[in-house]
Amino acid sequence: MKIRPLCDRVVVKMLEVEETTKGGIILTGAAKEKPTVAEIVAVGPGGVVDGNKVEMYLNVGDKVLLSKYAGTEVKLDGQEYTILRQSDVLAVVE
Numbered sequence: 834m835k836i837r838p839l840c841d842r843v844v845v846k847m848l849e850v851e852e853t854t855k856g857g858i859i860l861t862g863a864a865k866e867k868p869t870v871a872e873i874v875a876v877g878p879g880g881v882v883d884g885n886k887v888e889m890y891l892n893v894g895d896k897v898l899l900s901k902y903a904g905t906e907v908k909l910d911g912q913e914y915t916i917l918r919q920s921d922v923l924a925v926v927e
Contacts (some may be wrong), residue, residue, distance in 0.1 A: 834910055838877035841887040841919045845871035845897065845904070846912070869899050870926060871915065891919055896926040 836844045848870045872894065879889040891897065904917030 836875050836907075836909060836914065836916070838875050838916060840877050840880055841882050841889065842877045842916055843873050843891055843919055843922070844875040845899070845915050845917070846874050847871045847915065848896070869901060870896060871899055872896050874914065877919075887919070889919060891922060891925070898923045898926060 838844050873891055873896075874893060876889055876891055876893055879887045881887070899915075899917070899921065900923060903921040904915040906913060906915050908914075
């Protein structure tokens with residue numbers, strides 16, 4: 834099955850969080866923060882949203898920073914994805 838986002842939405846897949854700190858300390862499951870770096874796997878076509886024209890400037894494969902609680906999490910074919918508006922993306926990581 835394939836996800837095709839509508840309007841100004843993007844589908845992202847969270848990237849794995851490092852399990853050790855720079856100092857070599859291994860983090861337990863409770864100490865890990867929710868990942869905020871994700872990779873875009875699908876982009877909507879843009880269009881008119883709430884009376885305003887929205888141009889999509891994100892592309893599939895971009896790595897982006899998200900706020901901790903942005904979007905809606907969905908599970909499809911055993912994979913977890915997050916669907917959110919393009920405006921919920923904080924930055925592109927280059």
